[in-house]
Amino acid sequence: MTLIERLRQRAAQRDAAHTRRHRRVQSQRSGMLTACDGKNLVNFSSNDYLGFAQHPEVIAAFRKSAERDGVGSAGSALVTGHFAAHRELELQAAALFGYEAALFTGSGYLANIGILQSLLDDASVCVQDKYNHACLLDGARFSGAALKRYPHADMVQAEARCAEANTDTLMLVSDGVFSMDGDAADLPALHAIAQRHRATLMIDDAHGVGVLGATGRGSVQAAGLHAADVPILVLPAGKALGGQGALILAQRDIIQHLLETARPYLFSTAPAPAMAAALSASLRLLESQTQHHAALLGNIHHFRRRAEAAGLPMLDSHTAIQPLMAGDNERALRWSEQLIDAGFWVSAIRPPTVPQGKSRLRITLTALHTEKQIDALVTALAEITGDGSDRG
Template identity: 90%
Template sequence: MTLIERLRQRAAQRDAAHTRRNRHVQSQRRGMLAECDGKSLINFSSNDYLGFAQHPDVIAAFQQSAARDGVGSAGSALVTGHFAVHRELELQAAALFGYEAALFTGSGYLANLGILQSLLDDASVCVQDKYNHACLLDGARFSGATLKRYPHADMVQAEARCAEANTDTLFLASDGVFSMDGDAADLPVLHAIAQRYHATLMIDDAHGVGVLGATGLGSLQAAGLQAADVPILVLPAGKALGGQGALIFAQRDIIQHLLETARPYLFSTAPAPAMAAALTASLHLLETQTQYHAALLDNIHHFRRRAVTAGLPILDSHTAIQPLMAGDNASALRWSEQLCDAGFWVSAIRPPTVPQGKSRLRITLTALHTEKQIDALVDALSQITEKDDGRH
C-alpha cells in the first residue's frame, strides 16, 4: 500500500467515526461578529477572553513596533533576534506576576516542550493530570522522563503517584484551567503535595490568566498562592492576552538555564518584536483596566444562569470555557452545524481532543459578548437540544 493509499484509508476511517477536521476561513471580525466561510456569525469559539486581540492600544503598539523594528526578528534570540521590546516585555511580565525573571518564547506548546526537555531526563519522574494539555504530556514524553498520570482532578491519586516516585527530580505539572472541561485545578492541594514530596510544581495557566483571580491575574491569584509556591508558571499569550507566544516565569537560575539549553527556544526564530510590544500593551491593560475582567465575569454568570434555567447539559465550569455535552461525535457535529445555520460559531470538540463518548460543544465567553447575544445563543441551544431529544 502506498503512502497516499494509507492516508486515504485513514481519512475514510475518520469520516466513518465523524472525526474529520477542516479549517474555516475567517475573513473579517468586528468584536464577536465574524465573517466565516462567507457567513456572518456570532463567535462563541474564540479564546480572546478579554477582547485584547482587537483592542486599539494593543493594535497601535504592534503597528508602532513593526514600523520601527520591522516585521520579523530575523534571528534566534541568542543570535540577533532579541530586541529591546522583548526585554521590556519580560521585565514587565515578571514584575506583574511576582517572579524573578521571565522568558518570551514562540508558543505555549514550544514553552512546555522546552521546559520539560531541558529540566528532565530519563532518571526523572513527571506526574500529570490525565486531562492536561497535549504539550505538557508531549514534553514529558519527549524528555525521556517517566510519565505518571492520575485520573482527572483526583488529588488522592496525584499524591499516590508522587509517593511512589523514586527519583531526585520529581515534577508535578498541571493546567491551571483545563482547556476542554473549563474546571480549575486544585492548586492549594497540588502545592501541598509538591511540598511533601519535594516536587517542582509547574502550572500552565493558558485559560486562567485574564479569567480567574480578583484582578484577573489567574489561577495562582485565585488560589491565594505566590510565585514562591509555584516555581514554574507558563502563560501562553494566545488567549486572554490576545497575541501569540508564551511567557515562562521562574527564578533567574531556571530562566538562564532554559535560554541556554531549551532546544525549542535555542533553535527557533525569536517572536516578532511587534508581538512583544503588543503583549506589553495587553499586560498594561490587564493590570490597569479592570473593566474587561469584570465584563467577562458578568457574561460567564449570565450564561450559566440562563443555561441552568434552560436545562442545558453544561459542565460545572465557572470559567470562560463552558462545555455543553453531546456525547457522541455525530450529535456534536450536528449541533455545531445547526448553530451555524442559526448564526453562531460554536466548535464541536471530538476525540482525540476529548475521551471517547465525551464529545461536546466548547462554548467560550468573552468580555465583548453582549447579553443579547448570549440570550440568543441559549435560546438556539435549547431548541436544538430539545429537537435532538425528540429524535431519540
C-alpha cells in the same frame, strides 16, 4: 500499501467516525461578529477572553513596533533576534506576576516542550493530570522521564504517584484551567503535595490568566498562592492576552538554564518584536483596566444562569470555557452545523481531543459578547438540544 494509500485509508476511517477536521476561513471580524465562509456569525469559539486581540492600544503598540523594528526578528534569540521589546516584556511580566525572571517564547506548545525537555531526563519522574494539554504530556515523553498520570482532578492519586516516585528530580505538572472541561485545578492541594514530596510544581495557565483571580492574574492568584508556591508558571499569550507566544515565569536560575538549553527556544526564530510590544500593552491593560475582566465575569455568570434555566446539559464550569455535552461525534457535529445556520459559531470537539463518548460543543465567553448575543445563543441551544431525548 503506499503512503498516500495509507493516508486515504485513515481519512476514510476518520470520516466513518465523524472525526474529520476542516478549517473555516474568517475574512473580517469586529468584536465577536465575524464573516466566516460567506456567513455572518457571532463567534462563541474564540479564546480572546478579554478582547485584547482587537483592543486599539494593543494594535497601536504592534503597529508602532513594526514600523520601528520590522515585521520579523530575523534570528533566534541567542543570535540576533532578541530586541528591546522582548526584554521589556520579560521584565514587565516578571514584575507583574511576582517572579524573578521571565522568558518569551514562540508558543505555549514550544514553551512546555522546552521546559520539560530541558529540566527532565531519563532519571526523572513527571506526574501529570490525565486531562493536561497535549504539549505537557508530549514534553514529558520527549524528555525521556517516566510519565505518571493520575485520574483527572484526583488529588489522592496525584499524591500516590508522587509518593511512589524514586527520583531526585520530581515534577508535578498541571493546567491551571483545563481547556476542554473548563474546570480549575486544585492548586492549593497540588502545592501541598509538591511540598510534601519535594516536587517542583509547574502550572500552565493558558485559560486562567485574565479570567481567574480578583484582578485577573490567573489561577495562582485565585488560589491565594504566590510565585514561591508555583516555581514555574507558563502564560500562553494566545488567549486572554490576545497575541501569540508564551511567557515562562520562574526563578532567575531556571530561566537562565532554559535560555541556554531549551531546544525549541535555541533553535527557533524569535517571535516578532512587534508581538512583544503588543503583549506589553495587553499586560498594561490587564493591570490598569479592570473593566474588561469584570465584563467577562458578568458574561460568564449571565450565561450560566440562562443555561441552567434552559436545562442545557452543561458541565460544571465557572470559567470562560462552557462545555455542552453531546456524547457522540455525529451529534456534536450536527449541533454545531445547526448553530451555524442559526448564526452562531460554536465548534464541535471530538476525540482524540476529548475521550470517546465525551464529544461536546465548546462554548467560550468573552468580555466583548453582549447579553443579547448570549440570550440568543441559549435560545438556539435549547432548540437544537430539544427536550433531552437527543442528548448524550
